[in-house]
């Protein structure tokens with residue numbers, strides 16, 4: 001069985017929180033990794049309410065340095081220290097992130113007892129046997145990154161074929177899994193004959209950007225696109241001025257990128273009473289599955 005990716009929305013508001021929605025933060029769990037995408041004010045408390053342990057965070061991915069995406073960082077770093085965090089914390093972000101982290105450490109007298117590695121990233125910036133991480137520049141009022149997480153499909157043994165060719169399970173199968181050929185019952189079998197490759201799974205995060213073509217190419221063929229929809233379609237001019245997306249523009253990105261599922265987030269408080277407006281408008285454009293995220297909404301893939 002392929003290891004599951006679990007995504008928890010810890011905050012789904014924009015710059016102004018509401019009773020129901022906290023500032024932006026999304027946690028992605030995959031095997032031993034916990035990636036936190038943005039850390040708005042109050043994110044630590046959202047961890048508590050969701051009964052999640054912030055000390056399990058391995059990497060912090062910052063989209064950009066607007067307060068609603070980063071104000072939770074100083075408190076979180078302090079909590080990790082007080083809790084005896086003993087891993088290396090990787091912090092990724094767009095241009096100027098090293099400078100901002102330095103300023104933050106100075107401002108709040110943060111001297112972590114654990115190792116912190118800060119990287120300004122673009123393109124593919126992390127790769128392991130199991131997953132990879134990519135960043136792409138978006139167009140916002142500050143340098144801003146979109147991110148994607150790709151779970152690599154594994155080579156799997158076709159058990160039906162083993163049976164058909166009367167190949168017994170055993171150490172030979174390890175070779176097949178590594179993509180090598182084997183010899184069995186006097187015959188040679190290549191890995192291709194007896195195995196298949198699972199497809200990759202791509203999850204893309206686009207927060208705070210004006211509509212742009214790079215967003216479409218970056219989100220291309222995502223299984224899940226998590227995208228901001230700060231405004232309804234009636235406020236297209238305001239969205240353009242503030243460099244944000246409307247419901248319809250987010251759906252347009254999903255449609256053109258041929259994503260399977262679109263999850264909208266980062267809503268203006270003006271839609272708190274009627275978030276369905278955003279959903280309906282998005283559905284007019286994108287005919288795949290569309291969901292409005294809310295705080296503590298969880299999905300598995």
Ligand SMILES: [Zn+2]
Pocket residue numbers: 014015024066068069208266
């Ligand atoms: Zn924002």
Ligand SMILES: [Zn+2]
Pocket residue numbers: 064066140208
């Ligand atoms: Zn912003």
